[in-house]
Amino acid sequence: MGAVRKVATYLGLGGAEHYDDSYDYEDDVEVEETEDWQSAAERAAKRWQAANEPSRIVMLTPKKYNDAPTIGRHFREGQAVIMDVNGMSTAEATRMVDFAAGLAYGCDGRIERIAEKVFLLAPSEVEITTG
Numbered sequence: 001m002g003a004v005r006k007v008a009t010y011l012g013l014g015g016a017e018h019y020d021d022s023y024d025y026e027d028d029v030e031v032e033e034t035e036d037w038q039s040a041a042e043r044a045a046k047r048w049q050a051a052n053e054p055s056r057i058v059m060l061t062p063k064k065y066n067d068a069p070t071i072g073r074h075f076r077e078g079q080a081v082i083m084d085v086n087g088m089s090t091a092e093a094t095r096m097v098d099f100a101a102g103l104a105y106g107c108d109g110r111i112e113r114i115a116e117k118v119f120l121l122a123p124s125e126v127e128i129t130t131g
Contacts, residue, residue: 055078055079057080057081057082058074058081058082059081059082059084060074060084061083061085061087062083062085062088063087064088065092065095065099067096068096071103071121072099075103075109075123076103076107080120080121080122081100081120081121082118082119082120082121083100083120083121084117084118085097085117085119086116097111097119103121104122107124108124109121109123109126110122110124
């Protein structure tokens with residue numbers, strides 16, 4: 001055996017002849033099918049479906065960027081959120097709007113400016129009309 005072949009065998013790159021034994025696969029593997037199995041799309045649709053309670057619109061006036069998780073929690077629960085960033089500095093307000101736009105995009109919702117420094121975050125099932 002040559003030096004290159006010895007090195008290849010040592011590194012696991014050669015010597016495949018040691019693995020020529022056949023492996024007995026079990027054909028009797030049972031797959032449990034549960035009745036409550038749902039695809040990811042069906043689970044997402046259920047999460048965004050309106051519940052028995054009426055839809056809510058939450059009005060939030062964040063004072064600092066650390067209030068972003070509160071906005072995210074309400075929006076992910078399927079509630080429309082009106083976000084007023086008038087009380088924030090321009091830099092923090094810009095960060096908050098960027099966060100809200102990413103949140104809306106990631107959750108298949110929409111963000112609309114309804115007044116200066118006031119934005120509406122609407123879940124996908126909420127229709128926004130203007131006029």
